Amino acid sequence: MQAKASSAPKVRARNVNVFYGSKQALFDVNLDIPDCSVTSFIGPSGCGKSTFLRCINRMNDTIDICRVEGDIHLDGLDIYARDVDPVILRASVGMVFQKPNPFPKSIYDNVAYGPRIHGLASNTDELDGIVETSLKRAGLWDEVADRLDEPGTGLSGGQQQRLVIARAIAVRPEVILMDEPCSALDPIATAKIEELIDDLRAHYCIIMVTHSMAQAARVSQNTAFFHLGKLVEAGPTEQIFTNPNDTRTQDYITGRFG
Amino acid sequence: MQNLLPLAMAALVVLTLIAWFHGRNRAVASAGVHPSALHSLPGYSGAYLAIWAGLPAFLILALFGLFGNLVVDQLLRHALPQDIRALPVEQLELFVRNARALAVGGTASETSPALLDAAQTYASLSRQSHVGVMVLVIALTTGGFFFARRQISAKFRARNHVEAAIFALLVACSAIAVLTTLGIVLSLLTESLRFFSQINALDFLFGLKWSPQTALRADQVGQSGSFGAVPLFAGTFLITLIAMVVAAPVGLYSAIYLSEYAKPSTRRIVKPILEILAGVPTVVYGFFALLTVGPFIRQTAEAVGLGAQTQSALSAGLVMGIMIIPFVSSLSDDVINAVPQALRDGSYAMGATQAETVRNVVFPAALPGIMGALLLAVSRAIGETMIVVMAAGQSANLTANPLEPVTTVTVQIVTLLTGDQEFDSAKTLSAFALGLVLFVITLGLNIISLRVVRKYRERYD
Numbered sequence: 001m002q003a004k005a006s007s008a009p010k011v012r013a014r015n016v017n018v019f020y021g022s023k024q025a026l027f028d029v030n031l032d033i034p035d036c037s038v039t040s041f042i043g044p045s046g047c048g049k050s051t052f053l054r055c056i057n058r059m060n061d062t063i064d065i066c067r068v069e070g071d072i073h074l075d076g077l078d079i080y081a082r083d084v085d086p087v088i089l090r091a092s093v094g095m096v097f098q099k100p101n102p103f104p105k106s107i108y109d110n111v112a113y114g115p116r117i118h119g120l121a122s123n124t125d126e127l128d129g130i131v132e133t134s135l136k137r138a139g140l141w142d143e144v145a146d147r148l149d150e151p152g153t154g155l156s157g158g159q160q161q162r163l164v165i166a167r168a169i170a171v172r173p174e175v176i177l178m179d180e181p182c183s184a185l186d187p188i189a190t191a192k193i194e195e196l197i198d199d200l201r202a203h204y205c206i207i208m209v210t211h212s213m214a215q216a217a218r219v220s221q222n223t224a225f226f227h228l229g230k231l232v233e234a235g236p237t238e239q240i241f242t243n244p245n246d247t248r249t250q251d252y253i254t255g256r257f258g
Numbered sequence: 259m260q261n262l263l264p265l266a267m268a269a270l271v272v273l274t275l276i277a278w279f280h281g282r283n284r285a286v287a288s289a290g291v292h293p294s295a296l297h298s299l300p301g302y303s304g305a306y307l308a309i310w311a312g313l314p315a316f317l318i319l320a321l322f323g324l325f326g327n328l329v330v331d332q333l334l335r336h337a338l339p340q341d342i343r344a345l346p347v348e349q350l351e352l353f354v355r356n357a358r359a360l361a362v363g364g365t366a367s368e369t370s371p372a373l374l375d376a377a378q379t380y381a382s383l384s385r386q387s388h389v390g391v392m393v394l395v396i397a398l399t400t401g402g403f404f405f406a407r408r409q410i411s412a413k414f415r416a417r418n419h420v421e422a423a424i425f426a427l428l429v430a431c432s433a434i435a436v437l438t439t440l441g442i443v444l445s446l447l448t449e450s451l452r453f454f455s456q457i458n459a460l461d462f463l464f465g466l467k468w469s470p471q472t473a474l475r476a477d478q479v480g481q482s483g484s485f486g487a488v489p490l491f492a493g494t495f496l497i498t499l500i501a502m503v504v505a506a507p508v509g510l511y512s513a514i515y516l517s518e519y520a521k522p523s524t525r526r527i528v529k530p531i532l533e534i535l536a537g538v539p540t541v542v543y544g545f546f547a548l549l550t551v552g553p554f555i556r557q558t559a560e561a562v563g564l565g566a567q568t569q570s571a572l573s574a575g576l577v578m579g580i581m582i583i584p585f586v587s588s589l590s591d592d593v594i595n596a597v598p599q600a601l602r603d604g605s606y607a608m609g610a611t612q613a614e615t616v617r618n619v620v621f622p623a624a625l626p627g628i629m630g631a632l633l634l635a636v637s638r639a640i641g642e643t644m645i646v647v648m649a650a651g652q653s654a655n656l657t658a659n660p661l662e663p664v665t666t667v668t669v670q671i672v673t674l675l676t677g678d679q680e681f682d683s684a685k686t687l688s689a690f691a692l693g694l695v696l697f698v699i700t701l702g703l704n705i706i707s708l709r710v711v712r713k714y715r716e717r718y719d
Contacts, residue, residue, distance in 0.1 A: 062606055064521070091609030101600035104623045113618065114608040164604065171608060 008076070010035035010175060010205040011056060016070035018051050018060065025051045029070070029231045031224060035174075038197060038206045040216035040237065043226035044252065049209045052226070053177050056207065057093035058086040074175065091118055094168035095177040099184050100160030102152035102167075107144050110152040110163055111135060114171035130170055138166035139196050158189025162196065169200075176200065178208040182215065194219050213253060217241050225249045262388055263323050266395060270319065274312035277403055281307030281410055288412045298417035306416040309423050310406035315395040322391045331358070333383045338376060446697060449690035456684045457485050462691060464488060468654035470674065470685045485688050487695065489656040493571065493664035497646060498639040500575025500660060501582060505639075506632055508579075509586025516587070517594040518616050529591070536584035540644040547577035547649030559661055567651075572660040574650035578642055585635045593627030594620060626710050633707035637700040643668035667692050 009032035018026040026048045033039050041049035051060070058079065060066040072079050079089050091114070102110050111131045114120070121127035131148070135141040140162040144155070152163050161181060168176055178197070182190040197206060197219050210216050216223050217237060224234035225248075233246045244250045282304030289296045296303075331354055335343065342353060353373065356366040360377035361384065410416065454462070465486020512532065516525050552568040555576075559566035597620050605615040621628075643666075651663030652673060674689040 057607060059603065059607060062603070087609050087611050089609075090607055095603075095607035097600060097603060097607075099600055101598070101604040103601060103604065103619050113605070113610075117608070117610050117614050117618070167604075167608065177607075 009033055010075065011207070012071075012073040012076075013052075013055075014071045014073075016052065016055060016068065016072060018048070018055060018069075019067045020063075021065045025229055026055075027230045031231055031234055033205065033207060034222065035205045036202060037222060038201050038208060038220040039222040039224065040220035041207070041209045041224050041226060042211075042213065042216050042252075043232075045211075047226040048229040049224075049226040050179055052231075053179055053207060053209050056175065056177055057090045057095055059090075059095065061086050091171050092173050093175045093177060094171065094173035096161070096164055096168055096179070096181050098180040100157055100164050102155070102160050102163050104151065104153055106149045107135075107152045107155070107163060108148040111166050111170050113167060118171055120171065134166040134170040135163075137169050137200070138162045139192065139199070140166055156189070158185050158192055161185060161189070161193055165193075165196065165200075173204065175205045175207065178206065180209050180211060183211060190215075213241075225252065227252070262392070263319065266319055266392065267316075270312055270315055270395070270399070273399060274308045277311035277406075278304040278308040281305070281406070281416075284407065284410050285412075285414075285416070288410065290412075295412045297413055297415050298420075302416035302420050303410045303414065305420045306414075307403065307406045307410065309420065310402035311399050312402075313423075314402055315398045318391065318395055318398065322387075326387060326391070327358075330380065330384050330387055333387070334358075334376065334380050337379050337383065339372070342372060342376075443697070446690055446694045449687055450694040452682075453684060453687035453691045456687070457691075461485065462487055462688070463695075466656055468670070470670075470688055483684060485684065487667075487692060489654040490665060490667045490670050490692065491695075492656055492658075493650070493654070494640055494666040494668075496571050496658065496660065496664055497575045497578060497650060497666060498636060500572060501579040501639045502632070502636060504576055504579025505582045505586050505635055509583045509635070510590055510628065512583070513587040513590035513594055514616060514621075517591050518612065518620065529588075532587055533584050535581065536588070538581070540581065540642065541648075543577050543581050544645045544648030547573045547645055551577055552649055555661070564661060566661040567663055569649060569651035569663040570661050571650055571664045574646050574648075575660065577649060578639055578645050581642070581645065582635045582638055585638055586631055589631035589634065590624070590628050593624045593631065596627070597623045626713055630707040630711035633703050633710070637703045637707075640696065640700055640703075641668060643672060647672060667696050671696075 011031075011033040013029055013031045013033075016026055016029040017024065029048075029052055031052075041053060043049050054060045055068055055072060056074075056079075058068075060068055068080065074089075074093065078084070103113060105113070108131055111134050112121075112127055115127055115130050121130055132141065135144065140159060143159060144150075144163075152160065155163060161184075165176075165181075181197075182193050185193065194215065197208070200206060201221075208216075208220065220237050222235065223237040223240040225232045225240065225244075225246075227248055233240060233244055233249045235245075240249060241253060244253065282300040284307075285296060285298075285300040285303035286293065293300075334354060334357065335350070338353075342350070345353065352367070353376070356368065356373055357376035357380050358364075359366045360369070360373060361380040366373065462485050465484060466488050467484045467486045468489045469484050471483060516529055516532075520528060548568070552570065552573040555570060555573050556566045556568050601619050601623060602615055605619045606612075610618070646666045646669050650665060650669070652665050652669060653663050654665050654670070655662050657664060671689045671692050674686060674692075680686065
């Protein structure tokens, strides 16, 4: 079950159970996720991979009927401890969603949103700096530098998704969660996002849910396979794809590729 | 003879049903052993036959029911002896009315041999017209029936024809709405033009004194009749302003509470209760303003040393504000709910609190729709009459002091037109001019709010 990590894991999950009302969605998930790398969650629809992803920044707290049991540690700190404010946690665990969701504001205000609410910049020059760095890091700066005051909703789908990534980067997170970040994009935009993910890997712990086996193989160093709410197998991507231990993993992977 | 009409209608309905069944059976029979050979489902053939058999006759009957009496009156007028036709218009009108009353067994205000003669003529004319219409109806029904019956076959495109008829029906229905609006506008316009031929339009629009009592006799004093509408519009805007000061924040905040903070179970209870406010008749709000809010305001104002009356702009405005809270809250609640959950999730995922999310993401995204809701509430407030009649008084004060009684455009229209009025004096006609200006204002507000709402819609498509 242990993903190969050179040092202490960035995210450590032990015996995580998640319930929606009386229905159990995740069963006893144990997983270590290393820093500065990309980890993919794969599995059929409804297998619980997105649910687990949303446990890591406590987004499930916003769903009334959802209940999480077990321990998830970020850098050794229990994120479900009583004294942890989920609002603060989410500043260090950013998230990118399936469908690009820029706010109906200008490109600049979209990226500046997080720094503003967290008071990261003391003056406008500093804020300009954060916006520029974030957009550059997200590979969007060259395309939008001369129209920062135009609405973010006017960009193309791929640009919107990179804008949203820039928005997440702007609050200086340590972990970035991505919930099928390319499923609403065309192949060219997808390639750009994958390239970006590969670049970001040097600075962040990236955890990505994907339905595309090929994408998991291309961009991630570690892969975890979920099935029916259970974590079946996790390990280096190469091993999962070429020599899985579990027959279910084997079936899922080969079934897809025929 | 008068009872024939409902009977004919009932018979027509039965005939139409028979035509429907017959058409359907005929279509089925024409298909032979292969029902799939039919172009249209058998029901369409039935409907086609029913439309031809029933609709023309129905239209004739309906027209006759509506205008038959007028036609007979007209015929009677032509049949009257020369000396009676030479009477002045009013007397002739009375004569015809009496003749009709005698003919149908009602009570006439007088009788005379000439009147009895006319009544007999009326009865026979009425009989003849009924017989004529019945013959026409029977001819149309049978003609339509056999015409349509001949067409029905397996290949006949009954569905297309029936749908064309339905299309015509839809067009006719929307035409009624449009034409009615047009009629209202035209009647407002013509009456207003009559008013403006007596009173200068600029004096009306910009005059500062409203005192519509015109002199009935030349020697009356103090009945100058000045038609400056500014105090009325000032009163309207003062009360609307007070109402919006109450309704906008309360309605908006309750919408935010309901859509963002309330648990679904709470929302299920609170929202209908809030909407009950919209169901309270405005007269009842009027009582409330007059008997509860008005005296309370007067006592409070007197306690702090301000002069005040029971009837004041403030009490009317406050109560009207309460009345339009559900407008604002219900519409804003819908708009806020329409903001995609993805935007909220995006904000929460950045580490924003719920209040920050509402303030910085949800509210700006919903703002155009909320503006639309507020503008609709404003036009509701401007048009409201009953609360103001009861709570704000009827004196046309030009004041910005909410403790003084004021009056509004709608209230003045009501007072100008109720009771015995002659429809050619400037006093009465001024009501139409006021109505016209009010109509233009609310129309403008509605157009603006619809524009705003449409702009909002484009954003998320």
